[in-house]
Amino acid sequence: MLSFRLRLIERLMPRPGNTLWLWAALAGVVGALATVAFREAISLLQWGFTRHTGSLVAVASALQPWQRVWIPALGGLLAGTVLVLARRMPGARSAPDYMEAIAAGDGVIKPGQSLLRSLSSLLSIASGASIGREGAMVQLGAMAASVLGKSVDFNVPRQRLLTACGAAAGIASAYNAPIAGALFVSEIVLGSVAMSGLGPLLVASVSASIVIHQVVGYHASYDMPAFAPIAGADVLPYLMLGALTGLVAPAFLWMLDAAKSLFARLPLPLALRLALGGLIVGLVSMYEPQVWGNGYSVVNSILGSPWGWQALLLVLMAKLLATSATVGSGAVGGVFTPTLFVGATFGALYAHALNALVPGMALPSACAAVAMGAMLAATTHAPLMSILMISEMTMSYQITLPLMLACVSAYSVARVFRRGSVYAASLRSQRTDAGVQAIRLTTVADLIKPDRPSVTPQTSVAELAQVFARHRVQYLYVVNEQGGFVGAVSLHDVARAMAQHAVPTLFASDILLREFPALTPDMDMSAALLVFARHHGERLPVVSDEGGVRKLLGSATKTDVMLLMGASLTR
Structure with a gap:
C-alpha cells in the first residue's frame, strides 16, 4: 500500500509553479471583491452628494445648473483634503502605486496609502469628476493581492507576480475583459508576455470574472447594434481611421501633460487645486452635463443611435476640457475610459465626414468602436491588448478585421510623434534602474x-x-x-x-x-x-x-x- 502511495505521489505531485496558480486564483477573488466594494461605495457617496443614483450623466441632467457647478467643486475640495492627509502619512514619499510596485518595487503596496487615495478617488468620481473609476479599482485589487502575499510571506518575485494578479483581476472586473486584463498587466506593467507570468495573470482574471458575474451579472460593457461583418475592401476606410487616430492620440496626451504643468504652477495648495478642477468641470457641465463621470452612458448612446456631427463635436470639446481640468488638478483616477470616450466621438465624427463624401461608406457605430481601440493602441502602445479589450468589451466580432488594421495603424503613426506611452513614459527609468539592481544585487x-x-x-x-x-x-x-x-x-x-x-x-x-x-x-x-x-x-x-x-x-x-x-x- 505504501509503495502504491509513493507511485501516486510521484505522478500527482504539485509543482511550485502550479501552487502559485492557486494563489493567483485567490488573488482574483479578493481583487474582484475589492472592486465590488468600490462600486457600492461610489453609489453611496453619489447619493450623498446628489440624492440620486445611477448614471452620473443622467444625474447631472436632472440637477439644476447651479448644482452642477458646486457639487464637483465640493467633491474636489474634499478629495484634495484626503490626498493631503495621505501625503502626511509616514513613508508617503516611498509609497508606490500598483504599476511602480510591480514593475520597479518589491510588489508590496501599503494599505493605508492605497485606502486614502481610493477614498479621494471616490469623492472625485461620486461628485462628477471627468475621470475613470477603473484606475482606483485596479489599485484596490492589486493592494488586496499584495496583502494576501504578505500574509504568507512570499519572496520578492512571487510577491510582485501576485500583486500583478490582483491588478489583472481589477481590470477584468472593471471592464468584463479577462483576457485583455491579463495581457494589459503582462504587456504594459510586467513588460513580458512569457507564460511564467501570463499564466497566473489569466487565472486571476478568470476567477475575478466569475466572481463579478455572480455578484453583478454578466453583460458587455458597451452595447453594439447588429450589422454584417466588415471585410474585403470595406476595411480600407478603417485603415485611414487608425492613421488619423494615431495623430489625435499624441495631441490628447499632450493636452493632459500641459494641464498638469499648468496646475502645478498655480500658487494654490493641493486641496484648492482639486477644487478648481472640479469647478471647471462644473462650469462646463452647466452647458454640457454629459461631461460628468467616465462617459460610459454617452459612449453607449453614440454606439447605439445616430448623433449629429454638431452634437458630437460639442461633447468632444467639452469632455476634453473637463478631463484636462480633472487630470491636471491631480485628482486620483484613470484616463483609460476617457480615452475610449475620445476615440468613440472621433470615430463617429470620421463616419459623418466619410459619408458626406461617399454616402453609406461607413457605419457610425462601427467607426466609433474601431476608433476606441485605435485610440487605446495609440496611447498605450499595446495594439494586441487594445484589440482584445475592444473585442471583449463590445462582444462584437463583426469589427474584428477593421479593428486589427486600425489598432496597428494607430500604433505605428503614434510612435512617430510620441515615443513613450501614457504608462511606459513614467515606468521606463524605474524599470531600467530596478532591472539592473535586481540582476546585480539579488x-x-x-x-x-x-x-x-x-x-x-x-x-x-x-x-x-x-x-x-x-x-x-x-x-x-x-x-x-x-x-x-x-x-x-x-x-x-x-x-x-x-x-x-x-x-x-x-x-x-x-x-x-x-x-x-x-x-x-x-x-x-x-x-x-x-x-x-x-x-x-x-x-x-x-x-x-x-x-x-x-x-x-x-x-x-x-x-x-x-x-x-x-x-x-x-x-
Whole structure:
C-alpha cells in the first residue's frame, strides 16, 4: 500500500509553479471583491452628494445648473483634503502605486496609502469628476493581492507576480475583459508576455470574472447594434481611421501633460487645486452635463443611435476640457475610459465626414468602436491588448478585421510623434534602474526557503518512504552526523526500491545521489540559472561552506529564479 502511495505521489505531485496558480486564483477573488466594494461605495457617496443614483450623466441632467457647478467643486475640495492627509502619512514619499510596485518595487503596496487615495478617488468620481473609476479599482485589487502575499510571506518575485494578479483581476472586473486584463498587466506593467507570468495573470482574471458575474451579472460593457461583418475592401476606410487616430492620440496626451504643468504652477495648495478642477468641470457641465463621470452612458448612446456631427463635436470639446481640468488638478483616477470616450466621438465624427463624401461608406457605430481601440493602441502602445479589450468589451466580432488594421495603424503613426506611452513614459527609468539592481544585487540568499525535513545516510528505505508520503517532495536531502550536506535521495528511486521489495536491505546511503547539484547563498541569478539548466528538478539545496562542512541552509526554486530574471531582463 505504501509503495502504491509513493507511485501516486510521484505522478500527482504539485509543482511550485502550479501552487502559485492557486494563489493567483485567490488573488482574483479578493481583487474582484475589492472592486465590488468600490462600486457600492461610489453609489453611496453619489447619493450623498446628489440624492440620486445611477448614471452620473443622467444625474447631472436632472440637477439644476447651479448644482452642477458646486457639487464637483465640493467633491474636489474634499478629495484634495484626503490626498493631503495621505501625503502626511509616514513613508508617503516611498509609497508606490500598483504599476511602480510591480514593475520597479518589491510588489508590496501599503494599505493605508492605497485606502486614502481610493477614498479621494471616490469623492472625485461620486461628485462628477471627468475621470475613470477603473484606475482606483485596479489599485484596490492589486493592494488586496499584495496583502494576501504578505500574509504568507512570499519572496520578492512571487510577491510582485501576485500583486500583478490582483491588478489583472481589477481590470477584468472593471471592464468584463479577462483576457485583455491579463495581457494589459503582462504587456504594459510586467513588460513580458512569457507564460511564467501570463499564466497566473489569466487565472486571476478568470476567477475575478466569475466572481463579478455572480455578484453583478454578466453583460458587455458597451452595447453594439447588429450589422454584417466588415471585410474585403470595406476595411480600407478603417485603415485611414487608425492613421488619423494615431495623430489625435499624441495631441490628447499632450493636452493632459500641459494641464498638469499648468496646475502645478498655480500658487494654490493641493486641496484648492482639486477644487478648481472640479469647478471647471462644473462650469462646463452647466452647458454640457454629459461631461460628468467616465462617459460610459454617452459612449453607449453614440454606439447605439445616430448623433449629429454638431452634437458630437460639442461633447468632444467639452469632455476634453473637463478631463484636462480633472487630470491636471491631480485628482486620483484613470484616463483609460476617457480615452475610449475620445476615440468613440472621433470615430463617429470620421463616419459623418466619410459619408458626406461617399454616402453609406461607413457605419457610425462601427467607426466609433474601431476608433476606441485605435485610440487605446495609440496611447498605450499595446495594439494586441487594445484589440482584445475592444473585442471583449463590445462582444462584437463583426469589427474584428477593421479593428486589427486600425489598432496597428494607430500604433505605428503614434510612435512617430510620441515615443513613450501614457504608462511606459513614467515606468521606463524605474524599470531600467530596478532591472539592473535586481540582476546585480539579488543573490540566492534572497530566495532561500526553509528546508524540508532532511534524512541521514542510515535512514532505511521504509523510513524514507514514510517521509516522502508525509511531505510530498521530489528529493530528500541527506546530511551526515556533522550536519554536512552529502547528497539527495530521489522519490523515484525509493518508489522503485519499494516495488522491488528491497526495503530491509537498503538505506539512504545505498541510493544516494552524491553528485547532486547545490547552490550557494552568494551565487547571483545568472549563475543559479546555469545550475538549474543542468538539473531537471524544480528545487535545489542551498549550502554554505562552514569550516570545511557544507552546511544545508535551505532550498531555492527554479520558478523564483525565472520570475526574478524574467522581470529584470524585460525592463
